[in-house]
Structure formats: C-alpha cells, structure tokens
Amino acid sequence: MSKLKAFDKSKHVLNNKVIDVLHKEFLEIYNSVEVTSNASIKSKATELLAHTKRHFMEEEKLMDRYNYSRSMEHKNEHNKVLAELQFFIDKSHSAFGMNILKSYYIEKIPYWFDYHLASMDSDLVAYLNNYNLRTKKLKQEVN
Numbered sequence: 001m002s003k004l005k006a007f008d009k010s011k012h013v014l015n016n017k018v019i020d021v022l023h024k025e026f027l028e029i030y031n032s033v034e035v036t037s038n039a040s041i042k043s044k045a046t047e048l049l050a051h052t053k054r055h056f057m058e059e060e061k062l063m064d065r066y067n068y069s070r071s072m073e074h075k076n077e078h079n080k081v082l083a084e085l086q087f088f089i090d091k092s093h094s095a096f097g098m099n100i101l102k103s104y105y106i107e108k109i110p111y112w113f114d115y116h117l118a119s120m121d122s123d124l125v126a127y128l129n130n131y132n133l134r135t136k137k138l139k140q141e142v143n
Contacts, residue, residue: 012117014125018062022055023117030109038098041105042089048109049085056082063124066131074120081112 012027013020029048034040056078063071088104091097 014122016125041102042092045089045105066128068127
C-alpha cells in the first residue's frame with residue numbers, strides 16, 4: 001500500500017469528536033488504496049463515496065440541529081464533491097475514464113479534503129463550540 005495523505009493531528013483534528021472520527025476514517029479509507037492497481041482505486045473510490053455520504057450526513061445533521069448559518073453553502077459543497085466522485089467512478093469502465101478517476105483520487109481528493117477541512121469544517125466546528133459555550137453560559141446565568 002502506498003501512503004498518500006497521512007492523518008496529521010496538527011491540521012486534521014478540529015476538536016469535535018464526531019467530525020474528527022469521520023475525518024480519520026476518511027483518510028484511513030483513502031490511504032488503504034494500492035495506487036498501482038486500477039481495481040483497488042475503483043474499489044476504494046467506491047468505498048470512499050459510501051463513507052463520504054454518511055460522513056456528510058452526520059455533519060449536516062449537526063448543521064441543522066444547531067441552525068448553522070452557512071449550512072447551504074456547506075451542503076452545496078458536499079453535493080458537488082459527491083457528484084464529482086460518483087461521476088468519475090461511473091466513467092471508470094474505460095481506460096481513459098479509469099485514468100481520470102485515478103488522477104482525481106490521487107491529486108484532487110487530498111487537496112479538496114485539506115481545503116474543505118481548513119475552511120468549511122473548521123468554521124462549522126468553531127460555530128458548534130461557540131454555540132456550546134453560549135448555551136453553557138446561559139444555563140449558568142439562569143441558575
């Protein structure tokens with residue numbers, strides 16, 4: 001197996017138990033690919049798609065539960081990446097399509113993951129943490 005993108009606590013941990021576990025699982029699946037095997041790339045891309053659907057659903061539940069103000073933008077980004085990954089998997093039946101999936105997997109996914117985590121997911125976690133602090137403070141003021 002070839003390590004493509006290591007889980008880096010300094011940049012991949014956002015201090016939210018649910019989201020941090022999902023991100024770690026994402027990278028574990030991503031890294032479990034054998035990059036010299038087209039079958040492995042297609043299999044891992046398919047596994048990553050299934051995980052990412054669940055992963056995004058969990059994040060979106062948090063957005064909805066806590067009335068996250070930027071949820072529409074965040075959800076649109078989720079839908080975009082799911083559609084892209086599904087599209088490239090669907091086209092991988094030809095040699096050209098497989099090469100595009102491989103390129104997408106190796107080059108685009110890690111770039112997207114880091115950017116999405118550093119921008120949108122970190123903003124979501126900051127909002128959730130702030131929400132929890134505000135709620136705790138209100139409870140203390142009431143008591």
